[in-house]
Amino acid sequence: MLNRKYVPILVTFGLLAVMFAAGSFRYTGFFSAQVLFNLLIDNAFLIITAVGMTFVIVAGGIDLSVGSVIALTTMVSASLVEQHGWSPAVVIPLVLVMGATFGTIMGAIIHYFKIQPFIVTLAGMFLARGLCYIISIDTITITNGFFTKVAQTKIALPGDSFISINVVIALAVVAGAIYLAHYTRFGRNAYAIGGSEQSALLMGLPVARTKILIYAFSGFCSALAGVVFTFYMLSGYGLHAMGLELDTIAAVVIGGTLLTGGVGYVAGTFIGVLIQGVIQTIISFEGTLSSWWTKIVIGLLLFVFILFQRLLSERRVSLKT
Amino acid sequence: MKEHAPILQMTGITKRFPGVKALSNVDFRLFPGEVHALMGENGAGKSTLIKVLTGVYSIDEGSVLMEGKAVSISGPLAAQKAGISTVYQEVNLCPNLTVAENIYIGREPRKFGRIQWKKMNQDAERLLKERLNLTIDVAVPLQTYSVAIQQLIAIARALSISAKVLILDEPTSSLDQTEVQQLFRIMRKLKSEGLAILFVTHFLDQVYEMSDRLTVLRGGELEGEYMAAELPRFELVLKMIGKDLKLLEELPKLSAETQNSAGQTMLTASSLGRKGAIKPFDLTIRKGEVVGLAGLLGSGRTEIARLLFGVDRSDEGKLAVAGGGGVKSPRGAIDQGIAFCSENRKTEGIIDDLTVRENIILAFQATRGWFRPLPRKKQDEIAEKYIRMLNINPPNPEHLIKNLSGGNQQKVLLARWLLTEPDLLILDEPTRGIDIGAKAEIQKLVLSLANQGMSVLFISSELEEVIRVSDRVAVLRDRAIVREISGEQINQQQIMQAMAGG
Numbered sequence: 001m002l003n004r005k006y007v008p009i010l011v012t013f014g015l016l017a018v019m020f021a022a023g024s025f026r027y028t029g030f031f032s033a034q035v036l037f038n039l040l041i042d043n044a045f046l047i048i049t050a051v052g053m054t055f056v057i058v059a060g061g062i063d064l065s066v067g068s069v070i071a072l073t074t075m076v077s078a079s080l081v082e083q084h085g086w087s088p089a090v091v092i093p094l095v096l097v098m099g100a101t102f103g104t105i106m107g108a109i110i111h112y113f114k115i116q117p118f119i120v121t122l123a124g125m126f127l128a129r130g131l132c133y134i135i136s137i138d139t140i141t142i143t144n145g146f147f148t149k150v151a152q153t154k155i156a157l158p159g160d161s162f163i164s165i166n167v168v169i170a171l172a173v174v175a176g177a178i179y180l181a182h183y184t185r186f187g188r189n190a191y192a193i194g195g196s197e198q199s200a201l202l203m204g205l206p207v208a209r210t211k212i213l214i215y216a217f218s219g220f221c222s223a224l225a226g227v228v229f230t231f232y233m234l235s236g237y238g239l240h241a242m243g244l245e246l247d248t249i250a251a252v253v254i255g256g257t258l259l260t261g262g263v264g265y266v267a268g269t270f271i272g273v274l275i276q277g278v279i280q281t282i283i284s285f286e287g288t289l290s291s292w293w294t295k296i297v298i299g300l301l302l303f304v305f306i307l308f309q310r311l312l313s314e315r316r317v318s319l320k321t
Numbered sequence: 322m323k324e325h326a327p328i329l330q331m332t333g334i335t336k337r338f339p340g341v342k343a344l345s346n347v348d349f350r351l352f353p354g355e356v357h358a359l360m361g362e363n364g365a366g367k368s369t370l371i372k373v374l375t376g377v378y379s380i381d382e383g384s385v386l387m388e389g390k391a392v393s394i395s396g397p398l399a400a401q402k403a404g405i406s407t408v409y410q411e412v413n414l415c416p417n418l419t420v421a422e423n424i425y426i427g428r429e430p431r432k433f434g435r436i437q438w439k440k441m442n443q444d445a446e447r448l449l450k451e452r453l454n455l456t457i458d459v460a461v462p463l464q465t466y467s468v469a470i471q472q473l474i475a476i477a478r479a480l481s482i483s484a485k486v487l488i489l490d491e492p493t494s495s496l497d498q499t500e501v502q503q504l505f506r507i508m509r510k511l512k513s514e515g516l517a518i519l520f521v522t523h524f525l526d527q528v529y530e531m532s533d534r535l536t537v538l539r540g541g542e543l544e545g546e547y548m549a550a551e552l553p554r555f556e557l558v559l560k561m562i563g564k565d566l567k568l569l570e571e572l573p574k575l576s577a578e579t580q581n582s583a584g585q586t587m588l589t590a591s592s593l594g595r596k597g598a599i600k601p602f603d604l605t606i607r608k609g610e611v612v613g614l615a616g617l618l619g620s621g622r623t624e625i626a627r628l629l630f631g632v633d634r635s636d637e638g639k640l641a642v643a644g645g646g647g648v649k650s651p652r653g654a655i656d657q658g659i660a661f662c663s664e665n666r667k668t669e670g671i672i673d674d675l676t677v678r679e680n681i682i683l684a685f686q687a688t689r690g691w692f693r694p695l696p697r698k699k700q701d702e703i704a705e706k707y708i709r710m711l712n713i714n715p716p717n718p719e720h721l722i723k724n725l726s727g728g729n730q731q732k733v734l735l736a737r738w739l740l741t742e743p744d745l746l747i748l749d750e751p752t753r754g755i756d757i758g759a760k761a762e763i764q765k766l767v768l769s770l771a772n773q774g775m776s777v778l779f780i781s782s783e784l785e786e787v788i789r790v791s792d793r794v795a796v797l798r799d800r801a802i803v804r805e806i807s808g809e810q811i812n813q814q815q816i817m818q819a820m821a822g823g
Contacts, residue, residue, distance in 0.1 A: 179435075182436075183435045183436045183438075184434060184435070184436065185427070185429060185431075185436070188418070188422060188426055188429065188436065189426070189427075191415070191417060191418060192415045192418060192422075192426055194417065195415030195416055195417035195418055196413070196414075196415050196416065198413065199413040199414055199415050200415065201397060202375075202397050202407075202409075202413045203397070203413070203414070203415075203426060203427060203478075204396075204397050204398035204401050204427055205426065205427050262415070262416075262417035263417050
């Protein structure tokens, strides 16, 4: 029998395949490896952020600060490299630690003061976004050699196609996260907490440590996404990644992760991001449609997916009784 | 029965909560290879004692010895390490994880930090097969299985942590008969393997079927430890309720002559039941009659009240009210003239931040409709009247209800429902936590209301009280009405025998 827990992820994958096939039939030049790779190139930062968010949501939480942490990371990186002349070899590790610390603090507040993750990370979102403007209210363009070199490097693949270094980083994060989720105690504890925090506590699992680590991991992923975003945009700006937290949550949910926690897959999230990318690509191929059609389609998709999840979980409840 | 050293020995356990001593100098011991039942009514200290053992509460005084060595149980993990595992009625596992994971999570077999799924699944399969005779697919989520199987998996987890003491807290409450027997077979097997099992249940039949030894708690104190074979059921019930046989003289019935039972039918329940809550029962309540419900804690008293008031839906049988039609929701019940004064005044009754006056008029205002507010003058009159009638203290209608004592809060709740002038008043533990004087007042009030033609369903753990006010008593045992006693037949002896059964 097909395991029910894989149903949402299979549906998501099927959807991606159907959309890609539809695009290929309708538009000439759509069906090529490079279109697929461009999806990865343009969404590498979103993939990384969404991977961190997957752990948070699987454990029954939410992290609204991710977009702001990306902006802050681009800002701090650009400022230190361009205005203060620091070496990227120092700046990049520094911003990664900064992101992880930011997440750790939010996680600790959420756990020890028993405050809703929504409100704590909302505060974190405003805080990080505000801090950007202390550094500068304008865009800081990056001309540093290392950053421009990474940004321009194309890794050639067979068939005249190529990917960027960002894609390699994103794929490595996805692979690492899948391992983390399924083959380490940290990952399994995250699922257990999402299934029932009370039970996890009574089974003697390290709930406090795991919860805080999850937010730290999400903060780290956001900072890493910020670094990737800096490579992608070659600038730091306080308005970067505005509203990205919502795109991220949408990708995670479309990827089959239940907002109630306990169920979800990193691979699903990966596909969720690609679906958003395909919608964008189709709309740009269409040519006559404006970009907000992306939002409309994603909005409709989210509705459908949430209803679908509701249906699945209700069936689960009725199975139990 | 082996009389050698106990595996668990608790001595002089005292646990205080603000204002209450939940456990007072309680001793408890558990031997390997026995099933030991912990018995007691509400507030006896059973759940406190278990929470001490599972590390949820810390103790104020006393010592806990495991295998002769002092242990400090500071939390669930410490309890597990000491060899004490608990399986709760509500299975405390993670429904989204696989069966194998639920057994081994936190202790998964690893190689270089990598979880060995294959080995874990094989271990789980072997454990379930060898120790519990259970062959199931361990790689699917726990929620795939019934509660009964989930409980067995929880037991398997306990065994895999090499538990020496297994606490089963109300394990049979949500199981059907065959599932209970399956659980009992496993309990017998584990017992023969030397495990010490602490068994908590409300079902007396099961206590006598399974346990070797009993410890009875009452009011936070130790009543005694007995061999199950040497303690007749009847005496067990006496010890739980706190009566000696010689004190069982008839109490005079309160103004029995004023009661009548010849009125017309107010409510009829026929074969009304709800799976897992109460077995199908027949109950008729006539106009102006006080019907008492007697039974031990968990015997189904409150469940009946909830069915009659429409809080829970019945899944079989019929309920007919004098006015015609059934009861589908609390709102519908109120429209039919039924009022329900809940036993959980904290969570289902009072509204903390409203005044006494506002709490009293709440239900009445609801029946009037919110667009026709009672004039303030009328509200004050009503509040004054009930404060005087029920002796609510302090006699200030503008006092916030959260600052009143429990007994006075109860009186305010009673006032709330009396004001709606119901045809049938359901009182669930109306006198719990109330001083003697106020108790007598409430009892008198119930009788005078009945004289004026109101029907009352009176639920109480205190037998004297039920006997005093009731025209008829329905006795419950193990979630079924087992006997109805009326008129002259109503006395403690009769009721207790029916409660004990067997």
